[in-house]
Amino acid sequence: MMNQPGQNLAKMRDTAPLVQNITNYVAMNVMANIILAAGASPAMVHAREEAAEFTALAQTLTINIGTPSPAWAEAMVEAARTAHRLGKPWVFDPVAVGATGYRRDLGARLLACKPTVIRGNASEILALAGMQTAGKGADAADSVDAAKDAARDLARQTGAVVAVTGPVDVVTDGARMAEIANGHPMMPRITALGCSLTGIVAAFLVDHDPFEATVAALAYYALAGEMAGEAKGPASFQTAFIDALYGMSPEALNDGARISLR
Amino acid sequence: MMNQPGQNLAKMRDTAPLVQNITNYVAMNVMANIILAAGASPAMVHAREEAAEFTALAQTLTINIGTPSPAWAEAMVEAARTAHRLGKPWVFDPVAVGATGYRRDLGARLLACKPTVIRGNASEILALAGMQTAGKGADAADSVDAAKDAARDLARQTGAVVAVTGPVDVVTDGARMAEIANGHPMMPRITALGCSLTGIVAAFLVDHDPFEATVAALAYYALAGEMAGEAKGPASFQTAFIDALYGMSPEALNDGARISLR
Amino acid sequence: MMNQPGQNLAKMRDTAPLVQNITNYVAMNVMANIILAAGASPAMVHAREEAAEFTALAQTLTINIGTPSPAWAEAMVEAARTAHRLGKPWVFDPVAVGATGYRRDLGARLLACKPTVIRGNASEILALAGMQTAGKGADAADSVDAAKDAARDLARQTGAVVAVTGPVDVVTDGARMAEIANGHPMMPRITALGCSLTGIVAAFLVDHDPFEATVAALAYYALAGEMAGEAKGPASFQTAFIDALYGMSPEALNDGARISLR
Secondary structure, three states: OOOOHHHHHHHHHHHOOEEEEEOOOOOHHHHHHHHHHHOOEEEEOOOOOOHHHHHOOOOEEEEEOOOOOHHHHHHHHHHHHHHHHHOOOEEEEOOOOOOOHHHHHHHHHHHOOOOOEEEEOHHHHHHHOOOOOOOOOOOOOOOHHHHHHHHHHHHHHHOOEEEEOOOOEEEEOOOOEEEEOOOOOOHHHOOOHHHHHHHHHHHHHOOOOHHHHHHHHHHHHHHHHHHHOOOOOHHHHHHHHHHHHHHOOHHHHHHHOOEEEO | OOOOHHHHHHHHHHHOOEEEEEOOOOOHHHHHHHHHHHOOEEEEOOOOOOHHHHHOOOOEEEEEOOOOOHHHHHHHHHHHHHHHHHOOOEEEEOOOOOOOHHHHHHHHHHHOOOOOEEEEOHHHHHHHOOOOOOOOOOOOOOOHHHHHHHHHHHHHHHOOEEEEOOOOEEEEOOOOEEEEOOOOOOHHHOOOHHHHHHHHHHHHHOOOOHHHHHHHHHHHHHHHHHHHOOOOOHHHHHHHHHHHHHHOOHHHHHHHOOEEEO | OOOOHHHHHHHHHHHOOEEEEEOOOOOHHHHHHHHHHHOOEEEEOOOOOOHHHHHOOOOEEEEEOOOOOHHHHHHHHHHHHHHHHHOOOEEEEOOOOOOOHHHHHHHHHHHOOOOOEEEEOHHHHHHHOOOOOOOOOOOOOOOHHHHHHHHHHHHHHHOOEEEEOOOOEEEEOOOOEEEEOOOOOOHHHOOOHHHHHHHHHHHHHOOOOHHHHHHHHHHHHHHHHHHHOOOOOHHHHHHHHHHHHHHOOHHHHHHHOOEEEO
8 A cells, every 4th residue: 555645745745855866958948947946955966077976975866868978978877876876766767778879788787786676768768679660769669558668567677666657657666557647638738748757756756655655755746737727838847847846735735646666 | 032931930839940050159048948939949069079960960050159268179170170071050159259360260160160150240240250259258249230241251261141139130152242120229138039940040050041040040040139028127038928828820920021132 | 335235236237237257057147147136247157168257248257166167167166266367256166165175275275366255145255264164065154144244254264255145145354244134034945046146246336345245245145135024935936036136126135225324
């Protein structure tokens, strides 16, 4: 039996964890704002000269390969290893991992660093699991349904909780599988909302069971999309969405979350 | 006789092209959001290790020198050459090209890679065309009028369509010249709107005549500024502007565009 | 006796200075938009190949170590030295300077380049002044009160005006000390507002006494937070805040500023 997701939200806000993010240039600002709106504390620290040193100060870590480069790739691996060694959770966001050879190689190196959670869209999870995929760029050309088996396999291969986000979100640890039916069709029309969710997952992970924490984080995020409601377009939707992350109470999350365990 | 610009918009949305952008750090997030709002699919891929490989996946490319560095400069040249070799359109955005020797050199290298379209403000087009200019930073200290002859010369020298954006936009292929009278005085008070327009031009270029596609893209963008209407300030204007890009119908574009051919 | 801060605002808008910023990736877009909203002209120019050359074109400079790297560190030092040599003001923003050895070393190098103003939160000013501090990431774990003595010492050691921002802002040149009581509790929930303020300080510095200009810039910024008023959350607050920076008249600033000299 799962905790109510509102309990995870309340504890995350009490802890206000320091979340280190090695993320892409597109996501940096909105991801920091989303982590702040949720109630945690973001730090974007990615230089090889300091990234792993900073990991010792942070409580949780995210790594996103959206705009990779050689120096950052080394910082990613060093920070991930440090988190693993110190027993701190870290979340891997394999942006467009199937698109180029450079990303496939980097993705494989990071998988070897034992992420606590892997969060991607269907194409990315299929690519990571070694299946054929039609991924183009950061889009989710594959459906979440097609990625369910791949997600379970990837969880079993790696020991990570795997989250596939899309119209319906799926979370699995290889044994359990949960689906979250919340969300809003405008969310994919805004850049870096998936990347930013990775930071919310990381914040929820501190001192929580990874599977339950990931389910709670995804439900919180998707419900905020519903609460943002009907906007005239993606820019006003983004404003309402971030405000909803800020304003949502644990009770509202418990009431609104549509989670089903399989 | 030109097509109606709404037809270009409708076809662009049907195609939803994958637009690769090597752009500056300031523009990345808003440019991706603007491309998504318009109905295309952005990918910010600039690392030398993968940029040209990705160009083969994308349908169209933009290169913006707003925050150049040595590694990115090589990626820019390699991606531009790849686009040219594969017959894919690419748009050059020569941000502040006259400001430093480094930008002038990089600008010259990229001109040699045969851009399909060059889009800049008056100071940038004058600088590229080799004329004297008072450009400071990314501002448009020179008037669009002063840049008309330079734009025509640059188009003839390079074979590119040249677009000069400002209070009135001018587009020329060296023979034809169009003016677009739409727009809003708040637009220059928001950073990276010009950079983001470059991505919209690239999206419109796919399978269209470059001159007509550029005119249609500029009319669409400037009319969205009018539709955003009176805001209390630049931040609420930006929100309304992006929502207008999302919501504008092809019919509204045909009705509202004020294009004159010279 | 101080000038009215509205006079500084009016003169800054008349001058519309070109502000060069070597800032972090998180802040770039919002900082440029905030500088534009205030009425100045931003340029984000940080590549070593051109940064110091550009400093000769700009009227004022900011350096922020939020996302440092080896190439940028050299550009920072070269640009700061150029500004000092040419008699142009420059503002140092020592983001999380106490968090890692890399930042401490870079912070010391930049202090040696004689900043006109240093602007940070309490933890950062305490770290720079060599005191014990509990800073984590970019947060202000220490109170502004605790940092007052450190600020005065730092001003005397360096010859810079030192500004400590927080619930109450403090500005000192080592002899004078001013407190600004304006502000809004939502401001720390939005990323990069402190970084962006550094750009506003730099714009106000052009042709003004550094102490008075810094006080005026901080009052303008904090009063805009009050004018933004009650929002549903941090995203709508940010929009209202930037609009308020754009719309505030010099008279409104003189009426609303709560500055006390000690």
